[in-house]
Amino acid sequence: MKKMTLHLRIWRQKDANTPGKLVSYTLNDVTPEMSFLEMLDVLNEHLVAKGEEPVEFDNDCREGICGMCSLVINGIPHGPEHATATCQLHMRHFKDGDTITIEPFRAKPFPVVKDLVVDRSAFDRILAAGGYISVNAGSAPDANSIPIPKEVADEAMDAAACIGCGACVAACPNASASLFVSAKISQLALLPQGQPERKRRALRMIEQMDREGFGDCSNHAECEAVCPKEISIAHIARMRREYMKAMLC
Amino acid sequence: MPSFMTTVKSSVGKKFLMAITGLAMIIFLIEHLTGNFLLLQSDPVPYNKYAHFLLSFGWLLIVAELILVAFLVIHMISGISVFLKKRQARPVGYHVQGNAGGPSKKTFASTTMIYTGIIIFVFLAIHLKTFKFGPYYETTIDGVVMRDLYKLVSEVFRDPLYVGGYVVAMILLGFHLRHGFWSAFQSLGLYHPRYMPIIYGLGILIAIMLAVGFLGIPIWIYVREVVLKGAI
Ligand code: HEM
Ligand code: SF4
Ligand code: FES
Numbered sequence: 001m002k003k004m005t006l007h008l009r010i011w012r013q014k015d016a017n018t019p020g021k022l023v024s025y026t027l028n029d030v031t032p033e034m035s036f037l038e039m040l041d042v043l044n045e046h047l048v049a050k051g052e053e054p055v056e057f058d059n060d061c062r063e064g065i066c067g068m069c070s071l072v073i074n075g076i077p078h079g080p081e082h083a084t085a086t087c088q089l090h091m092r093h094f095k096d097g098d099t100i101t102i103e104p105f106r107a108k109p110f111p112v113v114k115d116l117v118v119d120r121s122a123f124d125r126i127l128a129a130g131g132y133i134s135v136n137a138g139s140a141p142d143a144n145s146i147p148i149p150k151e152v153a154d155e156a157m158d159a160a161a162c163i164g165c166g167a168c169v170a171a172c173p174n175a176s177a178s179l180f181v182s183a184k185i186s187q188l189a190l191l192p193q194g195q196p197e198r199k200r201r202a203l204r205m206i207e208q209m210d211r212e213g214f215g216d217c218s219n220h221a222e223c224e225a226v227c228p229k230e231i232s233i234a235h236i237a238r239m240r241r242e243y244m245k246a247m248l249c
Numbered sequence: 250m251p252s253f254m255t256t257v258k259s260s261v262g263k264k265f266l267m268a269i270t271g272l273a274m275i276i277f278l279i280e281h282l283t284g285n286f287l288l289l290q291s292d293p294v295p296y297n298k299y300a301h302f303l304l305s306f307g308w309l310l311i312v313a314e315l316i317l318v319a320f321l322v323i324h325m326i327s328g329i330s331v332f333l334k335k336r337q338a339r340p341v342g343y344h345v346q347g348n349a350g351g352p353s354k355k356t357f358a359s360t361t362m363i364y365t366g367i368i369i370f371v372f373l374a375i376h377l378k379t380f381k382f383g384p385y386y387e388t389t390i391d392g393v394v395m396r397d398l399y400k401l402v403s404e405v406f407r408d409p410l411y412v413g414g415y416v417v418a419m420i421l422l423g424f425h426l427r428h429g430f431w432s433a434f435q436s437l438g439l440y441h442p443r444y445m446p447i448i449y450g451l452g453i454l455i456a457i458m459l460a461v462g463f464l465g466i467p468i469w470i471y472v473r474e475v476v477l478k479g480a481i
Contacts, residue, residue, distance in 0.1 A: 022344060075347025082351050101345045108338050171349065173360055175338035203251060206261055215338035216260040216331045219432040220359050225349035237440030243261040244438065
């Protein structure tokens, strides 16, 4: 099997309070069919064998649906492939001899926990502020009892595809969380189930987003470009309409 | 229900204000440029009559000017606030910075808005001091005594340094509007998958037209007043 040699520069940081730095590693046994995270697993096996601390990084499903994987790869969150989470990125997109710089997502509300792992619970607090609907407890409602036009359902589904990874924040020159928050507001604002809390939701989620210390949106649209689920900035526009409507009437 | 000030200070409200004030200033710039094209004529009468016509609005003109100044101030405060908040939001930066391409609209223009904006402000201060609050020449047209702005403009643009500074400032204004125009629509929530590419393209067109128009006038006057007069 063809083997690749890669030069890695990886952010190592002991804990939240210790300053970190980029550390260089060279790997000689990478194969093109490995995923990016498998490549890091190989590195960690070598490190453990040498008695060194393995590189910490977040991951869970490794199939692009949970939003746990992160990493800024050569300056781009989730790496160079469009609409691809880091766990779905494969080493065939890199060349033998490449140098790859791997950094954690950077934003004040996403503090580094260790190495490449950041704490994204700011997103949970934004969701808790309004990203829910109220339903009566008891038996599940009948399916299809509320008709929803296909285009509306599609649009809501596009927004609901957001896996909450936070790459939009990492890519934003302002570290704004607008794409994530707009996906959540948009998804529920479009559906009948989301109507009772519609105004409150927009106001509270945006208020919480600002309180967490994320930056403002300058419409660079870099978020849409790195989003593994291709969430469109059209949702940011809808979020703004929702907020202004909630304010004015 | 949040208060008016909470809304204005929120990330969404702030951009709403920036967009409204920015677009209003663009409308003013279009009017300003159209009128100033009269400076291209070698006859001073039409331009001076136009300037006199504007001044004849009296207090209405002053109200309009005060609104423009207020808009500029609101625009600047929100712009500076975006800049300061962005610096707080990412205290530790990246070693390698990328551009993901595709649908990204991150450009040189979009990442330098605060710098182009500040230079526009410095330009505006100098611009107003030179012309609006500059030397007062008089002329009489059809028996009416009025300010001879044409003479002042023709004098000022004889200085190649001044013309050069103008050209640079107007190119930077072009960059500001290249991102600013479409961005304002997005800030107002006016996104549409079909029309957004048109608005984006229109923004580039307006940026080029305003920049070239405004930098063309001083160059033209310099050529007319210095180069051609020297040749004759
Ligand atoms: C002729 C004067 C000006 C015009 C026509 C103008 C126009 C615009 C427009 C249309 C926008 C887009 C607004 C949006 O994204 O919603 C904008 C953004 C911006 N303007 Fe201006 N502007 C002018 C002067 C200034 C000045 C003097 C400053 C000084 C601080 C400034 C700073 C900014 C900044 C920082 C942004 C970007 C905001 C962001 O990143 O979200 N502008 N401008
Ligand atoms: S909008 Fe996209 S990039 Fe942002 S959190 Fe959701 S899936 Fe991740
Ligand atoms: S590990 Fe679940 S999306 Fe990448």
